[in-house]
Amino acid sequence: MLKSLKHTAFGVLAAMLMAGTAHADITVYTAGPQNLIDKMAAGFTAQSGIKVNVFQATTGKVMARIEAEAANPVVDIVISASWDTATDFAKRGWLVSYTSPNAEKVPDFLKSDTAVAQGVSALGIAWNTKSGTPKPAEWADLAKPEFKDLVNIPDPAQSGSAFELTGVLGAHDDFKVFKDLQANGAIIAGANAEALNPVLQGAKAAVFGAVDYITYGNKAKGESIDVIFPASGTVIAPRPAMILNLSKNQDEAKKFIDYMLSDEGQKMVAATYLMPARTDIPADRPLISDLKLLDYDASAIYGKREETLKKVSDIFGTN
Known part of the structure; x- marks a missing residue:
């Protein structure tokens, strides 16, 4: 016992x-x-x-x-x-x-x-190399006639990285580049992957403000896609x-x-x-050392989040 x-x-x-x-x-x-x-x-x-x-x-x-x-x-x-x-x-x-x-x-x-x-990721232009469009070098290039109705933009309300780029570029020129993009037929097309998929499929030519690592991953798989970082600068x-x-x-x-x-x-x-x-x-x-980065006050950009999203919504009619 x-x-x-x-x-x-x-x-x-x-x-x-x-x-x-x-x-x-x-x-x-x-x-x-x-x-x-x-x-x-x-x-x-x-x-x-x-x-x-x-x-x-x-x-x-x-x-x-x-x-x-x-x-x-x-x-x-x-x-x-x-x-x-x-x-x-x-x-x-x-x-x-x-x-x-x-x-x-x-x-x-x-x-x-x-x-x-x-x-760390960076934002750039994801461009379909077989799209028949000229290779873009700057953000504003995607508002040119050659890219009429061929550009997607990630939704800044869904993507944190897309919001930051939108806020920085919008503050720089009072959203002129986005107004020009809209006039050229660019659309807000969901989050990052949703914006990129039509470009990979050839239905669109480019993404304005693409998250780079997703594009590089597809390029490594043999897709006809490349990332361009505008010489004027981008955000990480x-x-x-x-x-x-x-x-x-x-x-x-x-x-x-x-x-x-x-x-x-x-x-x-x-x-x-x-x-x-x-x-x-x-x-x-x-x-990071290979990129030209835009200079901005992040707190000021995020302090105007609701205002920025409203402006984008008004421009692209996504209310």
């Missing part, structure tokens, strides 16, 4: 110890590429034993889901397509302060006390990863950020044709 009780007690103790070392799952909401988060989640789980639940969508849909779950939050980490999300969440006091040891080679402008870039879109302070799994979430910024994680970022956040990880694409 005593021996049986000892065995039972030992079994209970072992179970308690195993439970103590068990890892909680984490949940990641991301506006990044599906294939990237799937590979990163699998790699992280293989390394750590921590399962990753994923919700992937546009920035707008990710934000809507977070708001809908405000009373009962389940998300631990958010990866947005716009740095403004990190700025906004930090102002609201929603984020955990954390600096990963793997962030040492991430430039200062791509990290803060509460966020760090997973990677760092993709901040943030741990929410309502997370019940903050230690596990920090481990995910560490993995995201590890050699293995950053090579996954580069493989999707995003620019890695770390400067020591190579990528088969132009990097």
